[in-house]
Amino acid sequence: MSHTAHIPSHRKPRRSASKLALRAGVAGGVLGTIAVAGAAGPASAEPVTETIEMPTLGSLDTAGLASAVAASAEASQQEALDQSLESQENAALQKAAKEAKKAKAEADRKAEAERAEKARAEAEAKAKAEQERKDAEERASRDRARTQLSTTSTSDNSSSGSNVSDSGSGSSSSSGSSDSGSTTSGSNNETQAPSGSAAAIVAFARAQVGDAYVRGGTGPNSWDCSGLVQAAYAAAGIDLPRISYDQSSMGTSVSLSNLQPGDILYWGSRSGSYHVAIYVGGGKYVGAQNSSTGVVEHSLDWDTPSGAVRIL
The missing domain is CATH 3.90.1720.10 (endopeptidase domain like (from Nostoc punctiforme))
Structure with missing residues (x-):
């Protein structure tokens, strides 16, 4: 009996045979298959084959990618359009605000001018009414004076006619009185x-x-x-x-x-x-x-x- 003891190995058995199979369907867009075959036991054991299916490049949908790119471009274009519209809206709002401010200033100016014109017209009307009142008072005063003057003249003419009659009858005293009256009656x-x-x-x-x-x-x-x-x-x-x-x-x-x-x-x-x-x-x-x-x-x-x- 040998003095050398057999110490069993704790390493995993080597796979003596392995096979990898890769089938890709890039052009057709099909799933590829990777086949990995290896021995599970010692070298004398039968080969064991394990199959794992993995996605390949061909599994990406070309049409979907193009659609995604197009959607991204459309989103970017829509964002740019939205920004342009927002800028235009802001400019329009600023322009409208300026025009409204200008219109308000013009309306205020016109209103002030109308108030001034109304005040001037009222002042003129008031002055005209006052002048008409004064003119009416003067006309009334003149009418009263004319009436009084007419009454006085009629009375003077009657007295003058009486004196003339007396003078015509040969009354020298009446004639003397008439002459005296014409020179001493004063400035009137x-x-x-x-x-x-x-x-x-x-x-x-x-x-x-x-x-x-x-x-x-x-x-x-x-x-x-x-x-x-x-x-x-x-x-x-x-x-x-x-x-x-x-x-x-x-x-x-x-x-x-x-x-x-x-x-x-x-x-x-x-x-x-x-x-x-x-x-x-x-x-x-x-x-x-x-x-x-x-x-x-x-x-x-x-x-x-x-x-x-x-x-x-």
């Missing part, structure tokens, strides 16, 4: 014609009767009150200030019962008059009254002045 019944500078002033003033009244007017066809007085005195070679209160401050004061042709009549105070005219004799004056009447000749009773000054 004055019949003596003016002469010299006074005549030139009166003639110029009466020649403008009927001309228009314009504030600040100095002729030749439109006047205001002080412009007419200044021009009338200029016709006689006398220089006067342009403003009414300066004109009424010149010369010497005279009473309304002692007027002479050419005297300057004023309304208001002497140093603060607001209207002037020229006494032309016979209890009348010529003045540029207002825009409704223009230059007129009126009785002192029509609008009694506050006072008078004498320059001549």
